[in-house]
Amino acid sequence: EVAAANWIATSQIVAEIESDCIFVDTGSTTTDIIPIKDGHECAKGRTDFERSATGELVYTGTLRTNLTSFVDSIPLNGETYRVASELFAITADVYNVLGLIKDEDYVCATADGAGKSKEESARRISRIVCADLDILSMDDIKEMAEYIHAEQVKQIASGLKEVSDREGLDKVIVTGLGKDILCAEAAKLLGLDVKSMGDFYSDDECTVAPAIGTAIMMKNYLN
Template sequence: MTLTIGIDVGGANTKIAALNVHRGRAVSLSTGIRYLPLWKKLSDLPSTLKILSLEVVQKWRKPDMIALTMTGELSDIFRSKDEGVDTICHTVLEVFRDIDIRVLDCSGRLLSVDDALEDPYRVAASNWYASGWFASQFFDLCILVDVGSTTTSIVPVAMGEVKAEGFTDLEKLQLYELVYTGVLRTNLAAIASRVSLKDRWINVSSEYFAQTGDVYLLLGFISIEDYTCDTPDGRGLSKEEAASRIARTVCADIKTLDMEDIISIARYFYRKQLEAIASSLKRKAKRMKECYGVEDIPCIATGLGEDFLAAEAAVKAGLKPVVRLSSLTRRDVAIMTPAVGLAFLAASYLEGRRIYWDPEL
């Protein structure tokens, strides 16, 4: 039995997946996630990692490998990304002593921690690779679109391999492989500078009054349990509280704006966010069609926004067929695709053969 653990340390959420493989077959998979905003609570990272690892490996035994990937190095708690990579790697090293720890780089290699620390920019923001690699289990040629709480990754897969063109976040932002928009934490002011309401345009406040989680809570696309981050005003998760945050984006409040109007504003932000994701997907798909001479590009949609953002945007961008990763696997796999992909990648590395998703998992 081989036990591998994939850890994905994001700026706002830490995710973990533990995979047991027996005779080349995946036999069990557990996942866990915790909201941990690094810019506020970096010092909680060790305890979060401990709690999550005890959750996913209920009866603790030493894993054969822990593989690490991250995007948290971009958090402004760190002066620069190399400082972030250094801190996160050393935290994992300290929490998991005497275990073989590897760090994913943006070419899909599992580096030793020493090698990672020597070239920190190679391992910064590499979690998309694990997702793309996981997607290649299902389609030889496809685009994976993972709409998470904060960001959206778009990963091209061809000939059964990850064929990303950008490696750093900056390159990915240029090349339509990263859209910095997500289901929960995106400031509505970053989505649209004006909204339409009753055939009039209203400019939007630039404060951090409301975020996408408020829109999707109000529209009923996510549940209170999905809203795994702080609210901008520190208040609660009732629809009324979400609506009052959204009203504030046009400098109004819940007493002077009808609920119907607030819902209409929320729908406008939804449409704009959908368009932003669809637009990048379309450009990436065009590029892949040219490169590989194909008519249609299949899409695997995943992430917390799998359904109402990733899949909807893929349809809008003309990809087909559009398949939800949760329907191929499980809902938790969709929410933590990089951590799960990484656990499979690590197991494949140890076993010397590709370990596939098993429908019985």
């Protein structure tokens, strides 16, 4: 039985950078938060189900995540708006509007089938509070987006804190599309020491990290 566990392979590479650390990998959809000790990953959960309970899997990502999954309400202009429980907008819209991802990073489908311009992203974000771009200005949308960004950072930080407290690890290596805008921010929020895998490997190498990690595992297994 082979589990879809990129995190096991990626942890091989991270362990070569730092033998005692937590690696935090936020992809398009999920975040892996994996403790490494003495050069070996030691995740307490072995399946996605188990990792949902250990802080090691936070099901939130840089692109595909439905905003209603982690935002209950949004403060704006002195009011607090409850969020609609539909799939109206995703995290890619938020980071698109904030200019935190590049156009070519928005690789997933949009929630409404419309385009990926900043204005179209802004319109989708307006809908989560039952509004539109006649009611809300672009400045309003940016304020909402900044709040949503901060909420997602807190969500990842809650898993990271659980792992850090339990394992007594305070060094963090971040990777994945959300490494700077989400993982590093979560680590900073907790006062942890952060390094980016991007300081050791190129972006292309980070992208194929699971493949490189698998090669390392194979090498170790054969030797």
